[in-house]
Amino acid sequence: MTEQIFSNARIVLEDDIIEGSVLVRDGLIADVSEGTSRIGEDFEGDYLIPGLVELHTDHLEQHYSPRPGVTWNKIAAIQAHDAQIASSGITTVFDCLRLGSDEDGGFAKGEMRDMADAIEQAQNENRLRADHLLHLRCEVAAGDVLDHFEDFENDPHVKLISLMDHSPGQRQFQTMDQYIVFYQKKRGLSDEVFKAFMERRVAASAKYSAPNRDYLSARCLERGITIASHDDATHAHVEEAIGHGVKLAEFPTSVEAAQASHSAGMSVLMGAPNIVRGKSHSGNIAARDLAELGVLDVLSSDYVPFSLLYAPFLLADQVEGMTLPKALSMVTATPARTVGLSDRGRIATGLRADMLRVHRDKDVPIVRSVWRQGRRVA
Numbered sequence: 225m226t227e228q229i230f231s232n233a234r235i236v237l238e239d240d241i242i243e244g245s246v247l248v249r250d251g252l253i254a255d256v257s258e259g260t261s262r263i264g265e266d267f268e269g270d271y272l273i274p275g276l277v278e279l280h281t282d283h284l285e286q287h288y289s290p291r292p293g294v295t296w297n298k299i300a301a302i303q304a305h306d307a308q309i310a311s312s313g314i315t316t317v318f319d320c321l322r323l324g325s326d327e328d329g330g331f332a333k334g335e336m337r338d339m340a341d342a343i344e345q346a347q348n349e350n351r352l353r354a355d356h357l358l359h360l361r362c363e364v365a366a367g368d369v370l371d372h373f374e375d376f377e378n379d380p381h382v383k384l385i386s387l388m389d390h391s392p393g394q395r396q397f398q399t400m401d402q403y404i405v406f407y408q409k410k411r412g413l414s415d416e417v418f419k420a421f422m423e424r425r426v427a428a429s430a431k432y433s434a435p436n437r438d439y440l441s442a443r444c445l446e447r448g449i450t451i452a453s454h455d456d457a458t459h460a461h462v463e464e465a466i467g468h469g470v471k472l473a474e475f476p477t478s479v480e481a482a483q484a485s486h487s488a489g490m491s492v493l494m495g496a497p498n499i500v501r502g503k504s505h506s507g508n509i510a511a512r513d514l515a516e517l518g519v520l521d522v523l524s525s526d527y528v529p530f531s532l533l534y535a536p537f538l539l540a541d542q543v544e545g546m547t548l549p550k551a552l553s554m555v556t557a558t559p560a561r562t563v564g565l566s567d568r569g570r571i572a573t574g575l576r577a578d579m580l581r582v583h584r585d586k587d588v589p590i591v592r593s594v595w596r597q598g599r600r601v602a
Contacts, residue, residue, distance in 0.1 A: 225249065225250055226249070226250055226251075226295075226598070227246050227247065227248065227249050227250040227254075227261050228247075228265070228577075228598060229245055229246070229248075229261070229264025229265065230245060230246045230248070230264055230265050230267060230272055230579075230581075231244075231245040231260070231261035231262075231263060231264040231265065231266055231267065232245070232260055232261060232266050232267050232268060232269065232270060233245065233267035233269070233270060233271065233272035233581070234267075234270065234271045234272065235256065235271075235272045235571055235572055236271055236272065236273040236274070236548065236549055236551060236552055236571070238257075238549060238553055238557050238570050238572075239549055239550075240549060241453050241548065241549060242256075242258050243258065243259075243260070243269075244254075244256065244257050244258040244259055244261075244427050245259070245261045245263075245264065246272060246577075246579070247570060248577040248595075248596070248598045249467055249598075250575055251576065251597035251598040251599070252574060252575065252576060252577055252597075252598070253428060253571060253573055253574065253575050253576075254573065255562075255573060256571060256572065256573060258364060258505060261270060267366035267581060268281070269394035270581050270582060270592060271483065271581070271582040271583070271584065271589075272551075272557070272571065272579055272580075272581060273313075273552055273571070273575075273579065273580055273582055273583075274556040274568070274569055274570055274571055274578060274579060274580075275313065275314070275315025275316065275556070275568065275578030275579055275580060275594065275595075275596060276312070276313045276314040276315060276316075276532050276533060276555045276580075277314075277315075277316045277555065277556055277558070277559040277560045277565070277569055278309070278314045278316065278317045278318060278524060278525055278529075278555075278559075278566065279318045279359065279384060279452075279472070279522065279523065279524050279559050279562070279563065280318065280320060280359060280452075280474060280491065280493065280524035280526060280534055281309075281317060281318070281319070281320060281525050281526060281527070282320050282385070282526065282527055283308070283309070283337075283527065283529055284301065284302065284305040285320065285322065286305075286318070286527070286589060287301035287302075287304045287305045288301040288339065289565060298338065298342035298595065299337055299342055299345070299351070301353075301390075302339075302342055302343055302346050302352070302356075303346065303352070304349055305319075306346075306352045306354055306356070307353065308355055308529050309353070309354050309529050310354045310530060310594055310596075310601050310602045311591060311594070311602045312525070312529040312530040312591065313532070313533045313580040313582070313591045313594055314354055314525070314529060314532060315354055315355060315363070315568075315578040315579075315580075315594065315595075315596045315601075316355045316357070316560070316565065316568060316578065317354045317355070317356055317357070318357050318358065318359035318383065318384050318518055318563075319343060319356055319357070319358060319359065320360075320361050320369045321336040321340060321358060321359070321360055321361065322336065322361045322363070322399050323336060323361065323362045323363065323366075323369050323372035323373055323374055323376075324363030324364070324365075324366030324368060324369030325359055325363075325364055325366055325368055325372075330363070330366065333368065333371055333372055333375070334375060336372065336375070337375035337376070340358060340375075340376070340379065340381065343356050343358075344381065348383070348467060350517070352443040353594070353596065353598065353601035353602055354601070355578075355596060356381075357378070357381055357382075358379065358381045358382045358383065358384070359382075359383070359384040359385070360373070360376060360382055360383075360384070360385045360386070360388065361385075361387070361388060361400045361454075362385060362386065362387055362388060362436070362440055363388050363390065363436050363441070364387050364389050364432065364433045364436040365390070365391050365422050365425070365428050365429040365432050365433045365436075365529065366428070366432065366436075367388045367428065367432055367435055367586070369430075369440075370431070370436060370439060371442075373440065373443075378441075381564075382447075382449055383449060383450060383452070383564070384449065384450045384451075384452060384472070384563055385444050385449055385451055385452065386430045386441065386451075386452040386453070386454045386474055387436075387437050387440060387441065387451065387452070387453060387454060387468070387470075388453075388454040388455070389433050389454075389455075389573045391425045391426055391433075400539045405492075407537055427559045430583060432526035437464075437468060440469035440592075441469060441540070442468075444469075445469045448566065450471050450472060450562065450563045451468060451469055451470045451471060451472070452454065452470060452471070452473070452493070453465035453468070453470045453472070453473050453474065453485075453490075454474045454475060455474070455475050455476070455477050456473055456476045456477070456478075456485065457476070457477045457478050457480075457481050458478070458480065458481060459480065459484055461483055462484040462485050462488060465485070465488075465490070466488055470490060471490055471491065471562055471563075472490060472491050472493055472522070472562055472563075473485035473486075473490045473491070473493065475490045475493065475494060475495065475508075476492060476494075476509070477508040477509065478508075478509060479509060479514070480511065480516065481519075482509070482514050482517075482519050483517070483519050485519075486518075486519040486521065491521040491522045492514065492519055492520055492521045492522065492536035492560040493521065493522040493523070493524055493559075494511035494514060494520055494522075494523060494524075494529070495511060495523070495524055495525075495527075495531075495557075496511075496523040496524060496525050496526065496531035496532050496534070496535035497525070497526055497528045497531045497535075498510060498511040498512075498530075499511050499512055499523065499531070499538055499539060500531050500534055500535055508531070511523070512539070512542065512543065515539055515543050515546060516543055516544070519563075520554065521554060521558050522554050522555075522558050522559045523535050523536065523554045523555050524559075525582040532555050533555070533582070533589055534588060535551075535555075536548070536551035536552045536554060536555055536587060537551070537584060537589055539551040539554075539573065541594060555587075556569045556570065557569040557570050576596075576597050577595055577596075577597055577598040578595065578596050578597065579594075579595050580592075580593065580594045580595070581593040581594075
């Protein structure tokens with residue numbers, strides 16, 4: 225039996241903040257009590273909050289393929305990704321693996337399966353600080369997405385799947401102005417080449433998107449995998465998501481879609497970088513607006529791991545009626561519940577001792593220490 229005591233902390237519960245101590249026994253939270261103490265590790269008034277739960281991050285891909293045409297050793301890429309994740313306070317991370325290749329890019333069949341095997345190997349060899357699970361990002365407009373999905377048919381680490389269509393005129397790219405900036409200008413395509421590129425993408429979406437959505441959602445419902453929609457923009461998109469059993473609405477691109485998703489019982493997810501910057505990088509709605517409307521449920525670090533801790537503090541500072549426990553629940557309790565992880569995301573007796581010590585006396589919070597199942601990992 226191993227025991228640890230963290231004392232004189234501002235303990236952030238799901239709906240309150242108390243000053244007190246937490247007893248950890250054998251990797252689980254054994255007791256939470258109020259009052260000052262001279263026993264154990266003295267937090268000196270720092271926050272003790274649950275370990276962050278990250279549902280959607282593309283960060284591993286940046287380490288694996290840091291430049292166009294360049295790929296890195298998978299184990300080394302995973303370790304680099306994991307180190308930044310853990311030091312940002314994230315104790316549970318859903319690594320996004322992209323399935324389906326098209327003219328926007330992607331990976332060859334088997335490549336993401338190899339990455340998943342490398343993640344499992346790294347965990348088995350005790351190389352990693354955070355708990356890693358899999359989130360399959362499925363480009364439903366790609367003709368080979370189902371072939372890629374076959375590689376994961378029996379993988380128990382797959383806990384989340386998102387159904388995406390990045391074709392012009394769809395969802396994230398409702399207006400051609402956004403699409404032109406993202407594809408034609410960044411790639412330096414001539415008008416003629418860009419027109420042909422768009423026509424091929426639109427045709428692929430019309431051919432593959434609907435049947436691939438139907439197949440993937442049916443298989444995931446059978447296996448108990450949480451399904452996410454992606455970039456929903458209209459009531460019709462939300463109705464489609466409801467029909468597919470979606471529990472997580474990722475990055476809705478309109479207030480209308482966010483409100484409809486929230487009303488339907490889905491958890492609405494937006495990017496924490498959107499909160500930090502005050503706007504979307506792709507010109508869509510601001511996440512803070514959804515928080516003010518009461519329809520923001522989950523935050524994801526997306527492409528900046530530390531934003532997952534920084535953003536809730538900003539929400540608590542800037543949004544009327546937004547308490548720090550409520551803001552932090554968007555990165556702890558709510559994402560954990562959404563994907564069925566009932567053993568973490570809160571500081572409560574019997575749950576995993578995934579926790580972090582955070583100091584904040586000015587704008588940007590500081591991660592002092594991180595524990596996963598009672599073991600210090602950062």
